[in-house]
Amino acid sequence: MTISPGFNLTDFFALKASITIITRNKTTKHYKYADLAAISEAIAPQLGQRWVFQDFIENQCVVTRLYDMEWLANDGGPNPYIESSIEMSSDNDGQETGKLITYYRRYNRVSILDLVTEDDDAAGVRGRNRHAPDAVATAPARTRTARTRRTASDAE
Numbered sequence: 001m002t003i004s005p006g007f008n009l010t011d012f013f014a015l016k017a018s019i020t021i022i023t024r025n026k027t028t029k030h031y032k033y034a035d036l037a038a039i040s041e042a043i044a045p046q047l048g049q050r051w052v053f054q055d056f057i058e059n060q061c062v063v064t065r066l067y068d069m070e071w072l073a074n075d076g077g078p079n080p081y082i083e084s085s086i087e088m089s090s091d092n093d094g095q096e097t098g099k100l101i102t103y104y105r106r107y108n109r110v111s112i113l114d115l116v117t118e119d120d121d122a123a124g125v126r127g128r129n130r131h132a133p134d135a136v137a138t139a140p141a142r143t144r145t146a147r148t149r150r151t152a153s154d155a156e
Contacts, residue, residue, distance in 0.1 A: 001111070007080035008068055015113070018046045022117045034117045036106040043113065055105045061085040062101055064108030084108040 003009070022042045024032040034042070047053075052067045063085040071080050086104045088097070109115065 002083040004080045006071060007082055015046055015051060019043055019113060019115065022115055024117050036102055039106060039109055053109065060090060061087050062104035064105060064112065066112050082112055084111045
C-alpha cells in the first residue's frame, strides 16, 4: 500500500467508516463472493464526487488508486492518493490474464477500503461497521454443523 503526500487520512478513515457490509452476489462451486460490479455499486454513494478509483497496469502490476478529488478543487496541484498493487504472472494466456486483472481490481478495492462482505465476519463480532468505534454485533452468530462422512458400513 502506498500513500502519497497530502492524502487526507482523517477523511479517508471517515469514508471507510461509512461503508457497511457488502452482500456477496456471486457463487462458484466452492464459495460466494462480491463481484467488482457489486462492490462498485455498494461503495458509489460514499465515494460521491470526491473519491475516484483509477485502475491501470504498470510494470506487470495491476495498480488501483483512490484519488481525493477535493485536493484538486482546493489546491490545483496533483491529486493525493492511496494505492494498492498486485504483481501479475507473465505466463498466463489472454483469457486467464483478463480474469486475473478483474480479480486484482476487485481485491485492490477491498484492500484499500478494508471492505467486509457478509460472510467475512462469521461470528458477527465486528457488527455492521467494523470501523465505527461504537460498533456492536448485529449479525446473528453462524454455527457450524458437524459433517460426517458416509462409509460403506453406514449403508448396511
